[in-house]
Amino acid sequence: MAGAFDFVPAIAALPLLAFVVSLFAGQYMPKRGAEAGILATAGSLVLSIWTALTVAGITGSATSYNENLYTWVAGVADGAVTLRLGVLVDPLTALMLVIVSLIALLVHVFSLGYMNDEGETGLPRYYAGLGLFTASMLAFVFSNNLLMAFMFFELVGLCSYLLIGFWFREDGPPSAAKKAFLVTRFGDYFFLIGVVGVFATFGTGLFAPITEGGTVVAESFPQMAEHALEDGESFFGYSAQTWITILGMLVLGGVVGKSAQFPLHTWLPDAMEGPTPVSALIHAATMVAAGVYLVARMYGFYLLSPTALAVIALIGGFTALFAATMGVVKQELKQVLAYSTISQYGYMMLALGSGGYVAAVFHLTTHAIFKALLFLGAGSVIIAMHHNENMWDMGGLKDRMPVTYWTFLSGSLALAGIVPFAGFWSKDEVLFEALIHGFGSTGTLGTMFLVAYAMGLLAVFFTGFYTFRMVYLTFHGDARTDVARDPEPVGWNVKGPLSVLGIGAATVGLINMKPIADLTGLHIDFLHKWLLGPEEGGWPALTSTGLHHYEELMHNVAGIDPAYPLGETTTLLVSALVSLSLALAGVLVARSLYNEPEPVEHTDKLGGAKTLLMHNYYQDEYQVWLAQGVTVPLARAADKFDQGVVDGVVNGISSVSLFTGSRFRRIQSGVVTNYAALMTLSLVLLLVVFVVLGGGV
Amino acid sequence: MAIQTQYFLLLSAAVFCIGVYGILTRRNALVFLMSVELMLNAANINLVAFSFHHGNLTGQVFSLFTMALAAAEVAIGIGIVLVLYRNFEDIDVTKAATMRW
Amino acid sequence: MTTRPRLATDVNYVNGLAALALFAVMGYVFMTSELGMPAGFADGSITASIGYAMFDMLDQAAIEAEGFLVAFIVIALVLDAALDGAVMLARREDDESVVAAITDGGRPLSGRESDGADAETATDDVTGGDD
Numbered sequence: 043m044a045g046a047f048d049f050v051p052a053i054a055a056l057p058l059l060a061f062v063v064s065l066f067a068g069q070y071m072p073k074r075g076a077e078a079g080i081l082a083t084a085g086s087l088v089l090s091i092w093t094a095l096t097v098a099g100i101t102g103s104a105t106s107y108n109e110n111l112y113t114w115v116a117g118v119a120d121g122a123v124t125l126r127l128g129v130l131v132d133p134l135t136a137l138m139l140v141i142v143s144l145i146a147l148l149v150h151v152f153s154l155g156y157m158n159d160e161g162e163t164g165l166p167r168y169y170a171g172l173g174l175f176t177a178s179m180l181a182f183v184f185s186n187n188l189l190m191a192f193m194f195f196e197l198v199g200l201c202s203y204l205l206i207g208f209w210f211r212e213d214g215p216p217s218a219a220k221k222a223f224l225v226t227r228f229g230d231y232f233f234l235i236g237v238v239g240v241f242a243t244f245g246t247g248l249f250a251p252i253t254e255g256g257t258v259v260a261e262s263f264p265q266m267a268e269h270a271l272e273d274g275e276s277f278f279g280y281s282a283q284t285w286i287t288i289l290g291m292l293v294l295g296g297v298v299g300k301s302a303q304f305p306l307h308t309w310l311p312d313a314m315e316g317p318t319p320v321s322a323l324i325h326a327a328t329m330v331a332a333g334v335y336l337v338a339r340m341y342g343f344y345l346l347s348p349t350a351l352a353v354i355a356l357i358g359g360f361t362a363l364f365a366a367t368m369g370v371v372k373q374e375l376k377q378v379l380a381y382s383t384i385s386q387y388g389y390m391m392l393a394l395g396s397g398g399y400v401a402a403v404f405h406l407t408t409h410a411i412f413k414a415l416l417f418l419g420a421g422s423v424i425i426a427m428h429h430n431e432n433m434w435d436m437g438g439l440k441d442r443m444p445v446t447y448w449t450f451l452s453g454s455l456a457l458a459g460i461v462p463f464a465g466f467w468s469k470d471e472v473l474f475e476a477l478i479h480g481f482g483s484t485g486t487l488g489t490m491f492l493v494a495y496a497m498g499l500l501a502v503f504f505t506g507f508y509t510f511r512m513v514y515l516t517f518h519g520d521a522r523t524d525v526a527r528d529p530e531p532v533g534w535n536v537k538g539p540l541s542v543l544g545i546g547a548a549t550v551g552l553i554n555m556k557p558i559a560d561l562t563g564l565h566i567d568f569l570h571k572w573l574l575g576p577e578e579g580g581w582p583a584l585t586s587t588g589l590h591h592y593e594e595l596m597h598n599v600a601g602i603d604p605a606y607p608l609g610e611t612t613t614l615l616v617s618a619l620v621s622l623s624l625a626l627a628g629v630l631v632a633r634s635l636y637n638e639p640e641p642v643e644h645t646d647k648l649g650g651a652k653t654l655l656m657h658n659y660y661q662d663e664y665q666v667w668l669a670q671g672v673t674v675p676l677a678r679a680a681d682k683f684d685q686g687v688v689d690g691v692v693n694g695i696s697s698v699s700l701f702t703g704s705r706f707r708r709i710q711s712g713v714v715t716n717y718a719a720l721m722t723l724s725l726v727l728l729l730v731v732f733v734v735l736g737g738g739v
Numbered sequence: 740m741a742i743q744t745q746y747f748l749l750l751s752a753a754v755f756c757i758g759v760y761g762i763l764t765r766r767n768a769l770v771f772l773m774s775v776e777l778m779l780n781a782a783n784i785n786l787v788a789f790s791f792h793h794g795n796l797t798g799q800v801f802s803l804f805t806m807a808l809a810a811a812e813v814a815i816g817i818g819i820v821l822v823l824y825r826n827f828e829d830i831d832v833t834k835a836a837t838m839r840w
Numbered sequence: 841m842t843t844r845p846r847l848a849t850d851v852n853y854v855n856g857l858a859a860l861a862l863f864a865v866m867g868y869v870f871m872t873s874e875l876g877m878p879a880g881f882a883d884g885s886i887t888a889s890i891g892y893a894m895f896d897m898l899d900q901a902a903i904e905a906e907g908f909l910v911a912f913i914v915i916a917l918v919l920d921a922a923l924d925g926a927v928m929l930a931r932r933e934d935d936e937s938v939v940a941a942i943t944d945g946g947r948p949l950s951g952r953e954s955d956g957a958d959a960e961t962a963t964d965d966v967t968g969g970d971d
Contacts, residue, residue, distance in 0.1 A: 713833050714771070715855060718762045722858040729865045741878050748870040756863035763855035765848060794879035796886065796905035800893045804908070807915045811922030818929025825932070 046089070046096035047107040050129050053089045053139060054181040056082040057146070061173030068166025075169035076154055083147040083176055090139035097136040098572070107131040108186055108252050110260075123241050130186035130250055132588075133573050134403060138183045138335060141410045142328050146176040148414065148539035149323040155536035156319050156421050168208055172323065175201035179328050183335065188247030188263070188293075191336060192230075192237050195296065198329045199226050205324060206316035218312040225309040225665075229299020236292030243277050243285065249339055264342035271346055271599065283347065290343060290350035293336070301333030301387045304361040308661050310384055314376040318424055321376060322417030326383050327410040334390045334406055341399055345595040351602070352490040355395025355476065359494030359501075362388030364659070366504035370511070371655040374431040375420045378512045382457060383413055385501055389472045392498050396491045397483075397602040398475025399592050400570050404554045405472050407569070408464035411550050412456035415543035419450035422536050423516060426529030433512060434643075438521035442529050445537045447517050449544030454513045456547040458506040459625040464551035466622065471556050473498055474617045482605030502621050506628025514636035522640075557618050560611055747788030755781035768820045768830040772813060779809045 060075075060082035068075025097106065110128035117124040150172060157165060175198060182194035200223075207219030240247055244263040252260040270282040277285040297303070302310040313325050324330070337344060337354065344350050362385045369381035386409045393402035424431055426443055440447045456465035473495060480491030521527040554569035565571070573589040596602045606613040635641070657663070709720065754777055761774030783802040790798025824830050884902025892898060893905035894912050 715763055715766065715832065715852065718759070719855045719858050722759055722763065722862050726858065726861045726865050729862075729869060733865070733869060741880055744875045744878050745870045745873055748873075749867055752863055752866040752870060756859045756866070759862060760856050760859035763859055764851045764853060766850060766852075767848075788878075791880060792875065792878040794881055794904065796881070796889050796893055796901070796903045799886070800890050800905060800908050803890070803894075804911055804915050807919055811919050814922040814926035815929070818926040821930045 046092045047129070047131055049089050050093060050107070050131055050184055051111065053086045053093070053143065053184070054177045056085045056089075057173045057176035057180065059173075061170050061177060064166050064173055065170035068169055073154065073158055074165035076150060076158065076165070079150045079153075079169045079173050079176075080147065082173065083143055083150050086143040086176070086180060087140070087147050090136070090143045093131060094136040094140050097131060097133055106133075108248075108250050110186070110252065123245055125189055126187060127190050128186035128248075128252075129184050131184060132250065134335075134338060135184050137403065137407065137572070138331075139180060141407060142176070142179050142183060145323060145327045145410060145414045146172070146179075148418070148542060149319045151535050152322070152418050152421065152539045153317075153319045155533050156425060157317060159533060159535075160425065164208070168205070168317070171201055171205045171208070172320070175205065175324060175329070179332065182332055186249055186252075188237050188240055188249070188340070190247075191249075191339070192233060192296075195233070195300065195332060195336070196230060198324070198332060199223065199230065199300070202226075202313070202324050202329055205320040206313050208317055208320070209315075212315075215315040218309075218315040222309040222313045225306050226299040229295045229297070229306050231295070232292045233296025233299075236289055236295070239289045239292060243289065262342075264340060264346070267343055267346055268595070268599070286343065287347040287349045290347050291353065293340070294350065294354065297333035297337055297391075298357065299333070300336075301330050301391065302384045303333070303357050303388065303391055304364055305661065305665075307361065307365065307384045308658070308665060311377055311380040311658070314374075314380050318376065318417060318421030321380075322414045322421065325380070326413040326417050330383060330387060331390075331406055331410060334387060334394065334402065337391070337394050338399065338403060338406075341394070341592055342595060344394070345397075345592060345600050348487050348600045348602075351395045351397070351600060352487050353395070354391050355491055355494040358388045358391025358393070358395055359476075359497035360388070361385065362392060362501040363497040363504070364388075366501040366508065368655050368658055369508040370504055371652055372508075373433055375423060375433055375436075375512065375516060376417070376431055378433075378508055379413070379416055379420055382416075382505065382508065385505060386413065386457070388501070389469060389498060392476055392494050393472040396476040396479045396494065397596050397600070398472055398479070399589060400554070400573055401468065401471040401475045403573060404569050405468035407553070408456065408468040408547075408550050411543055412453045412464055412547040415449060415453035415540065415547050416457060418536070418540055418543065419446055419453060422446040422532050422540060423450075423529075425532050425536065427525050428530060430523075430525065433515040435523045436516045436521075436526050437519045437523075437641075438517070438526060439529060440517040443532065445540060446532070449540040449547075450517070451513065452544040452547045454509045456551070458509040458629055459502060459621060460506075460629065461622055462548075462551065464547050464549070466625075467551035467555055467557075469502065470618045470621050471554065473502070473621050474556075474614060477617055478604040478606060478613065479602050481607055482603035484601050484603075487601065499621060499624065503624045503628040506625040507632045508628075510629045510632035511636050514632060515641060518637055519641055520639045557614050560614055741791070744788055744792045747784060747791075751781040751784035751788065753781075754778075754784065766831045766833055768823060768832050769817075771832060772816045772820070775816070776809060776813065779805060779812075 057079070060078040063078040064075030068078070071077055108128070108130045110126040112127040113124060114127065115123075115125040150169075153168070153172070157168060162168070178194045178197035178201060182191055182198060185191040185194060203219045203223040206222055207216045209215045210219075237247065240263055244266045246260065246263055246266070248260055248262040249264070251258045251262045251265060267282070267286050270277070271286065273282075275282050280288065299306040310325060310330070314321055316325070344354070365381045365384035365388060369378050369385065372378045372381060386405070390402045390405050390409070393399075393405060420431075422443065423436065423439060423446060426439065426446075427436060452463065456463035459466045459469045476491055476495040476498060480488050480495050482488065483491060552566075553572075554567050556567050556570070559565065559567045570589075608616060654660070709716065711717075758774040758777030758781060761770055761777065765771065765774070783805050786798040786802040786805065788798075790796060790802075820830050823835055827834050881903050886903060889901040889903040889905060892901035894908050896907040896909040898905065898907055
């Protein structure tokens with residue numbers, strides 16, 4: 043029986059086909075290749091929804107799937123590593139597949155308005171890039187092993203590079219593309235070492251065990267790590283605990299790079315040089331999510347290392363606050379959104395680090411929707427403003443582009459975390475999980491979580507502030523330029539995706555309204571149930587990627603437990619109220635400062651702090667300094683070593699053979715007599731040897 | 740009374756070494772040819788000697804072929820010497836060094 | 841002007857020592873070898889037997905031998921080819937005429953130019969020298 047799972051590879055294959063079609067035949071299509079992309083992503087969306095329904099148990103009996111499909115390096119010897127491509131489908135995968143293909147579809151449609159209607163050239167290249175990106179991202183999502191994930195992780199990075207640098211004739215985009223590529227590559231370098239480490243340690247990169255008829259035929263590396271921890275094994279001279287932490291931190295390098303976490307976040311704001319739909323698809327909703335998704339994918343592994351968890355939580359909390367403060371002073375619409383993206387991914391990392399698996403996935407979902415919405419809304423504004431992104435040149439767009447305004451407002455409320463929009467529910471859950479686990483966990487781990495929580499909580503205020511500063515500056519007040527007074531109208535292909543996402547941003551939070559569920563006793567925390575499974579015991583325990591298994595691990599290995607200082611319900615409500623009131627405070631401050639006909643730049647009052655913030659805390663400067671002051675001399679020294687010692691030895695050896703060769707060359711005199719003499723002497727020598735040895739008899 | 744085989748061998752060795760001596764010490768291509776001829780005939784002596792030694796005519800027949808081959812070799816060799824002379828105006832083997840490194 | 845054979849003076853005696861050494865070793869080996877007395881041929885005509893052996897008529901041969909018909913044919917062809925080759929090599933490229941072999945011991949001829957008249961004189965001189 044061909045079920046939905048047999049078609050999972052097609053989810054990625056369709057956009058790949060679109061990539062090929064757009065690349066080679068795009069020139070001859072009326073929309074320059076967009077048709078292929080739209081059809082393919084629509085197909086992917088349908089297949090993804092079918093897959094999700096199957097996982098939910100509605101259209102089939104099997105609710106998870108994990109198979110190796112293709113072996114591309116077969117290990118021959120015992121203990122040799124076999125490298126495979128395979129498909130893993132579980133609730134997390136299914137959810138992510140739907141998100142990615144939905145956003146990809148909407149972005150393709152939006153691109154019709156943003157790129158085609160603006161008369162851009164090189165569109166087949168653009169749509170080919172989008173297609174390849176979508177294919178790689180979807181394949182990354184359903185990868186069943188770490189190496190395959192790594193390969194597609196790199197491919198999405200490549201697509202990001204290609205698409206950021208789409209306008210390669212200008213100065214900014216190529217440089218931004220190069221920066222994005224290099225910075226993420228720096229993180230991926232550690233990821234690669236981590237992948238090799240995992241393969242060397244466990245001999246497999248499977249995220250989940252492969253089962254046949256209820257028995258495990260191939261174990262997954264998180265499981266093996268778990269057993270190793272139980273048995274007190276040691277790897278390469280380290281205890282299992284330490285080694286797992288090392289591997290986890292190495293893989294985390296790739297995560298930090300891709301998800302733009304401190305200190306490798308610097309590429310994301312620059313990546314805004316790319317076309318806005320690309321920013322929406324790649325740099326807000328999907329590719330940046332790859333890092334967080336990877337941590338969620340191998341969460342069973344990270345749970346074995348409390349140290350790694352604490353680091354993740356701290357990075358997340360710090361990034362959330364750090365990026366939010368920079369968003370406060372930015373003048374360009376997309377820059378604000380870029381920093382808010384960094385900040386929001388910080389929340390997800392915070393949630394993952396502090397044991398809030400559901401919260402992280404929830405925030406991933408809602409953020410994908412509302413951030414894609416905000417970027418597309420920004421794209422709509424940018425079309426209207428003739429590609430001027432400076433918010434100080436806007437103003438009063440509310441009446442002139444109502445669809446954009448209302449949808450953008452929906453996204454902004456979600457981003458700021460105002461009830462009942464999506465961001466409120468998810469962000470509240472993130473903070474709540476960090477809080478209760480901070481109180482409940484023992485020792486330093488709990489303290490770390492509380493510190494991270496405090497930073498995350500503070501960031502809520504800034505989020506509310508910069509979001510509404512952006513909204514007020516863009517849409518309210520008087521139009522400050524002629525263009526803003528008479529913006530260019532946008533078409534259906536812009537409004538359509540905006541409306542879909544606008545409704546989504548308002549409602550997607552309803553899938554996991556935990557506070558309401560706790561208050562009323564209704565079981566409406568659907569996402570929790572989705573990840574937990576239809577019955578008690580969770581998702582097929584054999585896949586070991588279920589929430590149930592993670593909760594056990596959290597308690598048993600990581601030592602993370604919830605604690606409610608004010609009782610369960612009260613704590614929940616207090617936490618929600620605190621974050622909501624902080625968000626509202628931010629919004630109100632923004633309103634009081636910027637909701638006037640002629641707003642002035644109040645951030646000027648910050649003085650030196652503003653300069654610091656405008657320069658992004660001199661992050662770029664110190665990284666350039668690191669590159670030029672430390673790496674270049676290091677590289678030069680290495681070069682000297684290479685040239686002097688390594689090449690010296692090699693050249694020395696070769697000069698020996700050159701010298702002996704030049705000496706031996708002399709017997710090749712070209713004079714027959716000399717050859718004959720040599721032959722004669724050799725024959726004499728040979729005969730003498732035979733005689734001495736007794737004739738060889 | 741037949742002569743012992745090793746004396747034939749000694750003779751052949753002597754003829755052969757004279758040929759070798761000629762090749763080693765002279766530079767004239769024609770002398771080379773003659774020396775090679777000597778060496779071939781030393782081989783012929785060996786063939787005939789062992790033919791007699793084993794009472795089998797094969798060696799003798801073969802020595803006839805060797806002579807024919809030597810004739811062919813001389814024909815070609817002299818042709819080469821001619822060309823050599825035409826190109827280098829000399830038949831000193833050490834002078835023909837155009838194709839040498 | 842006639843030339844006559846002269847003693848070679850540009851002889852490399854050092855290389856010649858190698859030939860002497862070879863002779864010494866071979867002589868030592870042969871004289872110390874114990875081959876025994878030769879078996880000799882059976883009664884009958886050796887020449888006739890060689891003829892039979894060359895034409896593969898071994899049953900009529902008086903003395904034991906092997907058939908050499910193929911080698912005979914091959915040698916015939918090789919000789920023919922060698923003759924053709926020699927003629928081809930000896931032919932002058934420019935005037936297609938066959939030139940007699942010059943046996944002047946490799947001594948450079950003074951004033952020998954590529955024009956035909958001089959070459960003829962030189963040939964005459966050398967031929968005279970050989971007489």
